[in-house]
Amino acid sequence: MTEQTAAPTGAPVAALQGIRVLDLSRVLAGPWAAQTLGDLGAEVIKIERPGSGDDTRTWGPPFLKDKEGNTTTDAAYYFCTNRNKRSVAVDMAKPAGQQLIVELAKQCDVLIENFKFGNLKQYGLDYDSLKVVNPRLIYCSVTGFGQTGPYAPRPGYDFLIQGMDGLMSVTGLPDGEPGGGPMKAGVAITDVLTGLFSSTAILAAIQARNITGRGQHIDMALLDVGVACMINQAMNYLYSGENPQRMGNAHPNTLPYQDFPTSDGYMIVAIGNDGQFARFCKATGKPWSDDPKFKTNAARIVNRTELIAMVRQLTVTKTTKEWVEFLEKAQVPCGPINTLADVFADPHVKARGMQISMTHPVGGEIPLVASPMRFSDTPVQYRTAPPPLGYHTREVLKDTLFLSDAQIDDLTTQGVLG
Known part of the structure; x- marks a missing residue:
């Protein structure tokens, strides 16, 4: 775990200063949880596959342009949820890569992963394996359907969950109207909400550890979150026994x-x-x-x-x-x-500082959407832009695991590191 140090006189204190997070997740829900913790001051080490990295690096266009205006291979999508992280490219399919991740997990407070149910066990990176070497580890698993139940082995995606959790049954124009029928939300809202619930659960587990001294396993499922977030529509059904219907932009419980x-x-x-x-x-x-x-x-x-x-x-x-x-x-x-052009031109959105810029080592000054959290004493900190793949591999392995340059060079030659 990172050593807790006092901030310099007059410098803002980060709420999660001293917390180190190992982020094994990719795409959106897990990375959103990790970025939230990073914004609050946690040190986040993101493990990525050598050569390709997080899936969303390729989810473009649009793609980042470098300082000369040339298009890179990193998509804008990746930049929405990976700031305040250090990227380490490690091949976990190789035993030496697995051991590096185990050693990093020993030094971390939190681990976030969103692999399919049971997948990490083959690498010795499941909770039961890692709690032996780090009993204080808070291990958050994010999956489509959770660690129990008949659907646990299934892969889960936001669009699929929006259909299964009931959201699409109440989203869209009514049946019989032109354009009527089920409709998903315009963003991957279940992923985002799962990320937020995950970060909340992690913070609760950190506080529990302050009392018990023990870490624990957090089982987060997109379907659970989706059902919970049906809120009043779910209660309308449970109390009436009648399925709510799609109403376009109308509200079922208040008018106009x-x-x-x-x-x-x-x-x-x-x-x-x-x-x-x-x-x-x-x-x-x-x-x-x-x-x-x-x-x-x-x-x-x-x-x-x-x-x-x-x-x-x-x-x-x-x-x-x-x-x-x-x-x-x-x-x-x-x-x-x-429109989004209207949003970012809105004087109130500007006054609230919802668009920021950060310095990227390849792209120079890049635009990002700010965190919505506002603190009077421990403000959100924007320390590092979403990194190029493997940008911090050498730095993290030297600073955290105290590997020498020769050891890192040898692992790179073996194809363990990217």
């Missing part, structure tokens, strides 16, 4: 809470209570909040079709910009439907 057409596009109105609806009606001069059919949210749900038709007739009378300015003054939640 959806997109509406304007004279030049669309906007979102997100009314969450009767007070907001009354303000909406007062501002627009409509008597709907006095009508028993619409006065309460429960009544509005029953009379959804009639009310939505009337609101749509109203909203097409102004532009999106005009409506947003008008309704904001009335304290009615509303907003535009932004």
Whole structure:
């Protein structure tokens, strides 16, 4: 484990200073968890396959361009979830590579992996093997279906899980409408949520270790996370026995809470209570909040079709910009439907610092999306850009395992290191 050292006077303290993470994961869910810990100050060592590395390095275009403008082999996708990590290229299929990873695991507090169920046992890198050499190790396994149950051996992918966890049954336009049918989310939301739950579980296990002195195995499954994140839709089913249906952008439990057409596009109105609806009606001069059919949210749900038709007739009378300015003054939640160009040009997004840049050894200054976490005393730290494959191999093996240059050169010649 890394030695806990005091920060220089006046320097910000990282929340996870002194925690070392061994990241054996790739693609999104596991790397997202590791990056979150890295943003919080943990040292993260990312193990990658020599020659190819994390799968997402090839998931382009677009690809990173070097300082001369030449296209590299690293895709933009890789850069979304691998900052604050050091890349070590080790072939774990070779016994010498396995031993290097075991030695690194001895020096780490946390290990994150997302190999298929049981795959790491053949390399002696499963939890039962590593807890013998490091009883304090917190070992987080991220799989599609978990370590138990009939589906445990199956590979799991976000798109597959969005179908199996019920999300696609409630996402998309209703059956029978043009374009109706199941629809996945526009990003791999189950992967991201699993990464967040994993980092939360790891932090809890670190605190538990502070009390017990013992590490433990964390079993994270995309399907479990997907089911848990069905939230109100799951509860609606459990209490009613009726399957929720796809409703497009409408909300099953509050109204009006959806997109509406304007004279030049669309906007979102997100009314969450009767007070907001009354303000909406007062501002627009409509008597709907006095009508028993619409006065309460429960009544509005029953009379959804009639009310939505009337609101749509109203909203097409102004532009999106005009409506947003008008309704904001009335304290009615509303907003535009932004493209990503709109997002990063938005003055509030800019004020919150959600786009950052970091210096990459090949690409120079590169853009990245910031962490959303804000701390008053232990701020997120952006120390290193997502690294080229194997960029830190020699550095990590010398600093952490105290290997000599000759030993590293010999392992490289053997094809153990990239």
